[in-house]
């Protein structure tokens with residue numbers, strides 16, 4: 353125990369002297385090196401990890417502890433926000449490597465014996481499955497068989513990475529496999545969008561203030577737009593992406609979670625189940641999406657990417673219009689879009705309000721005013737903007753739209769927004785699942801995505817695949833989708849460049 357991490361503040365309500373172990377399966381992989389270890393490092397640097405924490409990596413590579421530490425250190429230096437040698441040197445002795453094969457039952461028993469040696473009496477264990485999706489079920493089964501899933505000596509939790517299946521049927525099968533070994537309270541399904549500060553802030557914006565909620569409904573809102581635009585293309589992930597496409601890669605998880613946060617009813621508390629019940633409820637009331645309200649696109653040159661079929665029909669862009677059939681939102685269109693190789697990296701939620709009655713300003717159908725809208729800027733210019741009309745000084749009755757803005761960087765100078773994995777790892781250690789997806793959440797999302805994916809697969813004539821230029825806003829059909837409803841994508845907010 354001499355090398356155990358020294359006592360460090362872990363956050364409110366935590367026992368600081370509980371020995372914990374995190375076992376990362378897939379410890380030599382990209383996710384561990386690029387995301388998990390930098391997140392653990394930053395939590396340690398901020399005194400947020402519990403005393404006595406051990407981090408044990410599991411993979412096949414023939415490494416010793418020192419090799420593993422060296423690889424992770426390089427990862428933290430390359431991908432972390434701030435690296436300090438002294439902090440790393442304090443953390444490193446708590447990091448260990450165990451060489452094993454995910455398919456070998458004996459390696460799990462040996463791993464358990466190794467854990468017992470490293471941290472005798474360790475009470476809590478968090479398994480991070482940073483492995484390919486096909487391994488999730490088998491690894492859970494092996495953990496159970498080795499007696500590593502039962503909570504007889506402290507908690508046993510498992511973090512699972514997306515994709516959670518590739519359709520509703522496979523997601524249900526995966527849930528069954530996971531539940532064969534772990535009860536739902538032990539399972540933490542990561543959606544890193546929920547760990548983003550700005551996504552967490554949606555609940556604060558809506559429910560820690562009094563002036564938004566009264567207008568957050570069909571009487572005042574005209575439409576809601578959710579954009580997750582990426583500038584990057586598929587890069588080296590063509591093999592995975594070509595089988596997935598944008599609906600599985602981005603919509604089923606991230607966009608559905610953002611939709612739920614912006615549209616759900618107020619939860620009774622911040623408890624995991626209070627929040628997740630509301631999300632499940634609202635996604636359960638989304639009307640099946642009409643195929644006529646879908647748009648698909650593929651960026652120019654996608655088919656020449658590595659591991660992509662030369663005649664691939666995989667969409668790298670999608671836009672949909674959907675309706676939520678509940679008291680609050682009935683009749684209000686929600687427009688969602690996401691794509692790769694677009695003009696900018698920019699994720700934002702825009703809530704557009706109804707125009708004022710045309711009685712004072714002789715607007716002739718409101719042509720003169722830009723509607724009020726509230727933009728929640730998820731990334732990269734994190735903040736909130738309210739767009740409203742104001743009189744141009746020294747004119748009789750000229751009006752112009754202006755912004756009232758909150759920028760995280762201006763309001764909290766010096767605070768670097770943490771990567772989503774920092775918060776999510778900490779929450780999983782605490783056992784707080786509020787920012788993790790629940791099985792019914794995931795099934796609801798597949799329920800909405802499956803018919804679109806199947807409809808597109810069945811006919812190339814249904815919302816035909818439009819090739820869009822790299823660096824553009826995507827298919828023209830996505831503009832037409834909004835124009836049909838008398839709306840337009842709101843640009844010029846949250847760093848979204850104008851058309």
Ligand SMILES: NC(=O)C1=CN([C@@H]2O[C@H](COP(=O)(O)OP(=O)(O)OC[C@H]3O[C@@H](n4cnc5c(N)ncnc54)[C@H](OP(=O)(O)O)[C@@H]3O)[C@@H](O)[C@H]2O)C=CC1
Pocket residue numbers: 377378379380381382383384387410411412413452453454455481482483484485513514515
């Ligand atoms: N990378 C990312 O940014 C993201 C990844 N994800 C998900 O996270 C998961 C992991 O992704 P990523 O890190 O990119 O994948 P990688 O391919 O980079 O890593 C896979 C890891 O699994 C290990 N592994 C593979 N087969 C075995 C085996 N039979 N026995 C033991 N270890 C094995 C590999 O180690 P070795 O070869 O040494 O055995 C390696 O450490 C995937 O499900 C992915 O979809 C989700 C979101 C983002």
Ligand SMILES: O=C1O[C@H](COP(=O)(O)O)[C@@H](O)[C@H](O)[C@H]1O
Pocket residue numbers: 544582601602
């Ligand atoms: O899950 C995924 O998310 C990333 C986008 O995440 P962001 O935090 O950079 O917005 C996306 O590039 C990737 O294809 C997808 O698998």
